Amino acid sequence: MVTHKDLTVWKKSMNLVLLVYKITKSFPKEELYGLVSQMRRSAVSVPSNIAEGHARGSDKELVRFLFISLGSASELETQLIIAYHLDYIQEIDYKKVIELNDEVRKMLVSLIRSKNNEDLTK
Numbered sequence: 001m002v003t004h005k006d007l008t009v010w011k012k013s014m015n016l017v018l019l020v021y022k023i024t025k026s027f028p029k030e031e032l033y034g035l036v037s038q039m040r041r042s043a044v045s046v047p048s049n050i051a052e053g054h055a056r057g058s059d060k061e062l063v064r065f066l067f068i069s070l071g072s073a074s075e076l077e078t079q080l081i082i083a084y085h086l087d088y089i090q091e092i093d094y095k096k097v098i099e100l101n102d103e104v105r106k107m108l109v110s111l112i113r114s115k116n117n118e119d120l121t122k
Helices: 008-024 035-055 059-085 091-121
Strands: none
Touching: 008 035, 008 059, 008 091, 035 059, 059 091
């Protein structure tokens, strides 16, 4: 039986979460309940919604939760840009996390399209 843990997009999004936690450790203490908290929640939301959508058992529900994941990844992108412009993230780390987030977003869009196409052929 295939679970959400077998999905490449879930695995990549888990790596994204770990990277965001690592990067935000060095943020200023005054951002702990602001940007750090928001970035971590956005990142955690991506694999969490993939898992929940997969567990619902229907492609329609999965697609709905994949769109939520996509929204969270887009929210995270905005927060990363803000953190970078505030000099909270070094350029090398910024590029790494942005690239991974972009990869996850593309995978989500691809999975959404494939599930929507499956619905059209049923």
